[in-house]
Amino acid sequence: MVDISVSLGNINLPNPIIAASGTFGYGYEFSKYFNLNILGGISIKGTTLEPRFGNPTPRIAECYSGMINSVGMQNPGIKNVIGEQIPMLRKCFNNLILANIGGFSIGEFVACAKLVNECDDIGMLELNVSCPNLHADGENFGTSPEALKEVVKEVRKVLTKKPLYVKLTPNVTDIVKMAKICEEQGADGLSLINTLLGMRIDLATKKPIIANKMGGFSGKAIFPVALRAIYQVYQQVKIPIIGIGGVSSARDVIEMMLAGATAVQVGSQTLINPFAMKEIVANLPKVMAEYKINKIQDIIGGGH
Amino acid sequence: MDIQNCKILSNEKIAKNTYKMVLECNTKSITKPGQFINITLQDFYLRRPISVCDYDANSITIIYKILGQGTKSMASLTPDIILNCMIGLGNGFDITKSDKNPIIIGGGVGVPPLYRLAKELVKIGISPKVLLGFNIGEEVFLANEFSALGCEVLVATADGSIGHKGFVTELLDGIEYDYFFTCGPLAMLKAVCNMTISDGQISLEERMGCGFGACMGCSIMTHSGAKRICKEGPVFEKKELIW
Numbered sequence: 037m038v039d040i041s042v043s044l045g046n047i048n049l050p051n052p053i054i055a056a057s058g059t060f061g062y063g064y065e066f067s068k069y070f071n072l073n074i075l076g077g078i079s080i081k082g083t084t085l086e087p088r089f090g091n092p093t094p095r096i097a098e099c100y101s102g103m104i105n106s107v108g109m110q111n112p113g114i115k116n117v118i119g120e121q122i123p124m125l126r127k128c129f130n131n132l133i134l135a136n137i138g139g140f141s142i143g144e145f146v147a148c149a150k151l152v153n154e155c156d157d158i159g160m161l162e163l164n165v166s167c168p169n170l171h172a173d174g175e176n177f178g179t180s181p182e183a184l185k186e187v188v189k190e191v192r193k194v195l196t197k198k199p200l201y202v203k204l205t206p207n208v209t210d211i212v213k214m215a216k217i218c219e220e221q222g223a224d225g226l227s228l229i230n231t232l233l234g235m236r237i238d239l240a241t242k243k244p245i246i247a248n249k250m251g252g253f254s255g256k257a258i259f260p261v262a263l264r265a266i267y268q269v270y271q272q273v274k275i276p277i278i279g280i281g282g283v284s285s286a287r288d289v290i291e292m293m294l295a296g297a298t299a300v301q302v303g304s305q306t307l308i309n310p311f312a313m314k315e316i317v318a319n320l321p322k323v324m325a326e327y328k329i330n331k332i333q334d335i336i337g338g339g340h
Numbered sequence: 341m342d343i344q345n346c347k348i349l350s351n352e353k354i355a356k357n358t359y360k361m362v363l364e365c366n367t368k369s370i371t372k373p374g375q376f377i378n379i380t381l382q383d384f385y386l387r388r389p390i391s392v393c394d395y396d397a398n399s400i401t402i403i404y405k406i407l408g409q410g411t412k413s414m415a416s417l418t419p420d421i422i423l424n425c426m427i428g429l430g431n432g433f434d435i436t437k438s439d440k441n442p443i444i445i446g447g448g449v450g451v452p453p454l455y456r457l458a459k460e461l462v463k464i465g466i467s468p469k470v471l472l473g474f475n476i477g478e479e480v481f482l483a484n485e486f487s488a489l490g491c492e493v494l495v496a497t498a499d500g501s502i503g504h505k506g507f508v509t510e511l512l513d514g515i516e517y518d519y520f521f522t523c524g525p526l527a528m529l530k531a532v533c534n535m536t537i538s539d540g541q542i543s544l545e546e547r548m549g550c551g552f553g554a555c556m557g558c559s560i561m562t563h564s565g566a567k568r569i570c571k572e573g574p575v576f577e578k579k580e581l582i583w
Contacts, residue, residue, distance in 0.1 A: 061554055069341075081556070089559070089566050094547040096557035098386045098410075105549060110556045110566060240408075245547070255385055307550035308380070308387060310426075311343070 038324045039331040040317075042076070044276055044299050045199055045224055047132055047159060049076035052289060052332060053317050056280055056303030057082050057136035057162065057203075058107065062121035067128040070314045076299060077132030078125065079227075080117065082164050084137075085144045087113035091169060097236040097245040102255025102282070103304060104234050106248045108169040109138050114148045118155050126157045133157055136203070138164040140171075142187050149191045153198060161198050163191055163223075166205030166230035168252045178205040178230070184214055188221035201278060203227035206258075206265055215269040225276040227301070228269060229262045255304040258282045263295050270296025270337050284312065286319035293332065294339035341428050341552055342369045348421045349399060351414075356478035357406045358449070359415050360393075367395045369428030373435070373456035374523075374543050374575045377402065378426040378551035384410050387426065389551045389570070391523075391543070393452035393482075394459065400427070403452040403481065429551050430574050433457045433541055437577075438466060439518035442540075444491075445532050447473045447508055447524025451482050453543060454523055462489050469515060470494070473508025473528065477501030509535050520578075530583050540578045544569050 040051040054077035060066060063078045072078065090110030097104040111117065114137070125133060135158045139145040145163065152161050165177035165187055177183045184202075192200055202218040204211060206229040215226055231252025236245045244250075262281025270277060279297025283289060284305040292300050305312040320332070329335055346363040354360045363377075370392060377400060378387035388410045394401040406412050417423075432453070438461065446454045451472055461468050470486045470493045480502050486493045494511045495503030504511055508524075509531045520540035522532045529542050546569045549555035553571030560567055562580040567573060 058556075059550075059554055061556075065553060089561050090556065093558065093560070095559075096386075096547045096549045096555070098384065101385055103386055103549060105555065105557060107556045107559075110559055307555050308385065309343075310341075310550075310552060310554070 052299040056301035079134035092247040102257035104251040106251030192222040199224035355481040372432030374432030380424040391453035405449040442519040443517040445522040450524030
């Protein structure tokens, strides 16, 4: 039997597959489709301090082998999430819950982090400094080295009981520089990558399809970009990396782990096939056997 | 909801740019008229959400209009091709809320889900009046099928080539009704909600990511909070909607 368990810092996961934020809601709705406990973790829908309806529609555009979303962090607010959504998820899920937290100010991130810190059901804070849908032209904390340093530093101060993972944007000149800032400010790990800023124009209306004009480009098409970012960052930082971006098969999982990911999130693929993660977990041992991998933890960074 | 590989039994043009496709599949996950299926097409990343026009135990009929590259590709598909479909999506029309004398108002490619709705109403002894609107006469479809159910059918076309010349909402003048069901272009739905004197149900559409409630791509704000068109909808009550 092959071993598909991984250790993400001090957290042991039965397998490296984590549901990516924004593609799996708060998880519990999907327990009627399959047993959620086959997943290593679930990163909840990006959550902010106050409830948000999000951006105007259309929020979705299709691309070649991918999609653009401009949801804009629609969520019921951190208090509702901790009080109602997480307990409902915990009833049907025993493994790692990642609280994906977004915000408009350092104060908002810190306020959310304090609440996350006290919630026993949350295993990790995934600091979303990289959502391209909250500010004009996709600007966010993750695109400015100074702002990134400040937000990670302040959140780290109040997040005393949980690992802090920072989810970074690929929409920067040098993602390694951003990763190093996070490591220096005490982040326990990194989630790489968030969506690429993209857009589509409708030939019939001759206007952008997305109401907000731009949005986050995800799906199979961005896999090589994610892989490259993980590969570069792995060489320069010591903290673990959760790989994200276009993963749609067990082969992709192995490829991403070879680049340096310890665990892997599956996002857009779930939107076109809600059983994608279940299939990936089931296929992982077969693909490992095919490539003579006995213990998946051993291949992390093997591509270097 | 379930996912099946469905064989195309037929795929024929029934009006200008409008096609009827029959898919072989198990329909046990369909619970209400007005639900939709979400179809994977070769070379397209996202599925295509299409409303169910009619179904029996072993097949689903959909009617779609060529509006983009995806539906254009669908129109070229031939029988025996297999399509992967998510079936039984969304929350359809609730016929138990209808009064005794409902009207059905359909516009263009919004007409198909209203056919199964009419069938279900007829089954419980209610014969709805059916008002259908199209841009031009060549686009008219399903009018005869509604008539065959025993419904009184009135058609409006913008060019006046069939039925009343003008908007379908103009057919409301002088018609008695106590409830309505509608599906069609957003401007028509808005006009219907403004002009109707009764409660009713409206089927909406929006560009969708997943079609099963995961991505929040198709949300709308209602008087009872944020709702997903693909999950809590596509059918909403008039009193819920904010125009």
